[in-house]
């Protein structure tokens with residue numbers, strides 16, 4: 001077998017049901033180019049830096065962080081909409097980073113996506129029935145009445161009546177359009193769905209309906225989710241585990257309850273303080289946390305390789321600006337990359 005064929009076989013070989021649904025290690029993605037006129041200076045921006053993520057079959061991992069933290073870039077690398085600079089991505093049994101120019105149809109089938117803006121991601125020239133039917137024709141070769149029956153079934157699964165099949169995307173509400181995106185993603189019977197801010201563009205009342213629908217779908221089909229959101233409140237009740245990103249790095253990960261009740265990283269704390277909470281006692285606590293966070297003047301920008309949160313951190317120490325912390329296990333599950341939690345040196349190390 002030629003090297004090209006060996007690489008191709010490695011990329012396309014599946015190990016269905018063996019191992020994790022998603023395993024990302026040391027993922028690094030940078031964008032390079034030139035700024036616009038008149039200066040046209042070149043730039044290189046590391047958007048995702050040494051990221052590691054895991055999702056077990058049927059599990060939901062919430063990926064949270066503020067705007068620009070690299071969540072969508074991570075999601076796009078997993079979907080193979082962009083090519084990473086370094087790192088490995090194993091998803092649904094495929095070695096995604098080993099794909100060449102052509103992404104295998106079997107991977108496109110196994111890993112689907114739902115994006116924030118359903119109007120932008122649904123073809124405006126097609127009726128809903130045709131939009132949902134397309135993956136059925138491409139992946140299963142379904143035609144005629146069999147396909148029409150499956151489309152009606154998928155629309156029913158996402159809570160849309162059959163007559164919606166004859167409507168165009170612009171004739172539906174935002175929540176209904178997002179239901180169509182979910183039906184289309186479900187059509188190829190995927191193992192993993194990447195949800196990139198799936199409810200951020202919806203009214204709050206509609207958000208909870210769509211979140212409940214996603215939960216129903218997961219229970220019924222056993223699909224796993226990577227649920228990308230900037231708001232911890234959105235992912236805390238939908239995710240089994242949460243990974244928190246800041247400026248391209250994952251700084252904490254662990255079980256959703258532990259992350260939201262006992263955050264270990266000061267940035268997770270800051271995100272929680274910013275998340276709306278209906279409980280008055282928690283609101284008081286959040287106000288106090290916000291005061292603590294804003295009482296500290298921003299420090300100098302961290303050196304490359306330092307903790308990216310150092311300049312904003314209310315607990316920063318000199319070591320934070322120079323050195324990215326090692327991972328430390330957290331009581332209650334998960335781990336944190338923060339010098340506040342550094343393990344004490346072993347007797348050998350301190351000698």
Ligand SMILES: Nc1ncnc2c1ncn2[C@@H]1O[C@H](COP(=O)(O)OP(=O)(O)OP(=O)(O)O)[C@@H](O)[C@H]1O
Nearest residue numbers: 031045047065066067068069070071072073074230
């Ligand atoms: N095509 C691109 N060209 C240049 N820089 C980019 C590109 N896409 C993203 N970036 C940069 O990469 C960084 C991470 O962006 P990304 O969209 O992944 O963040 P995010 O956490 O998903 O934020 P948001 O929630 O606002 O989408 C940002 O600094 C962004 O400006």
